[in-house]
Amino acid sequence: MHILEYENYEETKKHYDTDFSYNTYPCSIPLDFPCVPMHWHRETEIIYVKSGRGMVNVDGISYPVVKDSIVFILPGRLHSIAQYESEAFSYENIIFDMQMLIPKEGDTMSFNFFHRLQNFPEDFPVLIDRVPKAHRAVQICLDRIDDLRTTYPAGYYLGIKGWLYQLFFILESEILAPDKMREITTCDLPQQKNSAVSSRKNGYFKENTKEKLCLITDYIANYYPQKISIEQIAAVCGFSSSHFMKFFKLYMGKPFIAYLNEYRLIRAAHLLCASDDDILAISLECGFENVSYFNRLFLREYHMTPSKFRQARRN
Numbered sequence: 283m284h285i286l287e288y289e290n291y292e293e294t295k296k297h298y299d300t301d302f303s304y305n306t307y308p309c310s311i312p313l314d315f316p317c318v319p320m321h322w323h324r325e326t327e328i329i330y331v332k333s334g335r336g337m338v339n340v341d342g343i344s345y346p347v348v349k350d351s352i353v354f355i356l357p358g359r360l361h362s363i364a365q366y367e368s369e370a371f372s373y374e375n376i377i378f379d380m381q382m383l384i385p386k387e388g389d390t391m392s393f394n395f396f397h398r399l400q401n402f403p404e405d406f407p408v409l410i411d412r413v414p415k416a417h418r419a420v421q422i423c424l425d426r427i428d429d430l431r432t433t434y435p436a437g438y439y440l441g442i443k444g445w446l447y448q449l450f451f452i453l454e455s456e457i458l459a460p461d462k463m464r465e466i467t468t469c470d471l472p473q474q475k476n477s478a479v480s481s482r483k484n485g486y487f488k489e490n491t492k493e494k495l496c497l498i499t500d501y502i503a504n505y506y507p508q509k510i511s512i513e514q515i516a517a518v519c520g521f522s523s524s525h526f527m528k529f530f531k532l533y534m535g536k537p538f539i540a541y542l543n544e545y546r547l548i549r550a551a552h553l554l555c556a557s558d559d560d561i562l563a564i565s566l567e568c569g570f571e572n573v574s575y576f577n578r579l580f581l582r583e584y585h586m587t588p589s590k591f592r593q594a595r596r597n
Contacts (some may be wrong), residue, residue: 284573285407300441302382302439303325303378303379303381303382303444304376304378304379304382304439304442305375305376305377305378306374306375306376306377306428306431306570307374307375307376307377308332308372308374308375309372309373309374309375310370310371310373310375310412311336311363311364311365311367311370311371311372312370313370313372314367315548316544316548316583316584317360317362317363317364317365317544318363318364318370319362319541319544319545319548320339320360320361320362320363320499320534321360321361321362321499321503322358322359322360322493322496322499323357323377324357324358324379325357325377325378325379325380326351326354326355326356326357326377326378326379326380327355327361327362327375327376327377328352328354328355328374328376328424329347329352329353329355329373329374329375329376330351330352330373330374330376330421330424331347331348331349331350331351331352331353331371331372331373332349332371332372332373332374333349333371333372334348334349334365334366334369334370334371334372335347335348335365335366335369335371336364336365336366336369336371336373337363337364337365337366338353338361338362338363338408339361339362339363340353340355340359340360340362340408341359341360341361341366341404341487341492342362342487342533343408344410345408346366347371347373347409347411350411350415350417350421351409351410351411352409352410352411352420352421353408353409353410354406354407354410354453355408356399356402356406357380357400357401358486360495360496360499372426374428376424378446379397380396380400382443383396383443383446383447383450384397386397395454396450399450399453401456402458405463407457407463410457413456413457413462414450415456416453416456416457419452419456420449420453421454423445423446423448423449423452424445424449426441426445427441427442427445427446430445430577437506463491487497487568488531491533492523494519494529495533495534497518497519497520498515498518498530501515501518502515502541502542502545506542506545506546506549506568506569507567507568508569509569509571510542510569512526512527512538515538526538542569543579544583546568546569546570547579547580547583547584548566549568550564550565550567550568550570550576550588551578551580551584551591553568554591554592554595555565555592555595555596556590561573561576561577561588561589564588565577572575576588
């Protein structure tokens with residue numbers, strides 16, 4: 283189970299143990315966790331679907347994904363992952379720091395490319411599947427990297443970097459070049475059909491909306507173990523309580539309390555697997571003042587008690 287990789291919405295945990303900043307995490311929804319709630323980080327993320335069907339939301343746009351789908355998420359983009367209806371799906375979650383590919387000096391062409399990519403406008407084509415030629419080529423790169431990470435031959439990190447450079451070459455030549463971008467219009471982007479769409483520019487979060495959501499998710503990540511009132515969280519983004527509740531449900535798709543409980547339950551699920559703390563201690567550490575209430579919510583979300591969940595995952 284790799285919910286550890288989503289410890290914070292604005293994640294500060296490093297996803298790797300050395301200076302080589304690349305890692306892959308196999309994940310399964312709902313086996314490992316019910317969903318990955320909305321978060322953001324400064325690293326690049328690729329979601330490579332291995333089986334089943336799911337939904338990936340990036341900056342307010344929902345993308346249906348199936349086996350072999352590849353979703354490319356640039357740094358700083360708000361995103362979440364969920365199953366499609368009641369279907370399970372598994373995927374590789376690939377996280378790396380683009381900085382490791384940027385030359386220190388002398389190579390201005392590469393520097394300019396990665397700088398442009400890190401600041402790419404909102405119309406970046408997130409779902410690589412939409413360009414079949416590029417999709418197959420990117421898929422080959424990811425499969426070759428997987429092969430290297432299976433055997434770890436001497437100099438494996440050089441091979442991984444080489445395939446990443448090849449991957450970015452494919453993106454630039456087949457997708458991001460001006461003539462290619464003109465062919466990939468935003469009119470066929472898959473959009474989440476809800477009332478928030480009319481409040482977005484071209485389907486994406488407006489910039490000020492995104493800033494507010496980042497403030498909210500940062501606050502939740504930092505203070506979820508404590509009691510958080512509607513008045514407190516509303517003040518973070520300068521809203522009245524009533525306006526905040528409408529804003530949050532519009533853009534997050536559920537009431538704030540339901541979302542906060544979901545986040546706390548995911549943190550509790552991680553602690554159940556990663557520690558030997560008793561259930562009461564974990565419930566308190568994750569912001570639940572009443573262990574009976576925690577047990578009831580956990581059973582409803584995971585369809586088993588916390589103790590059975592811990593035993594099942596360890597087995």
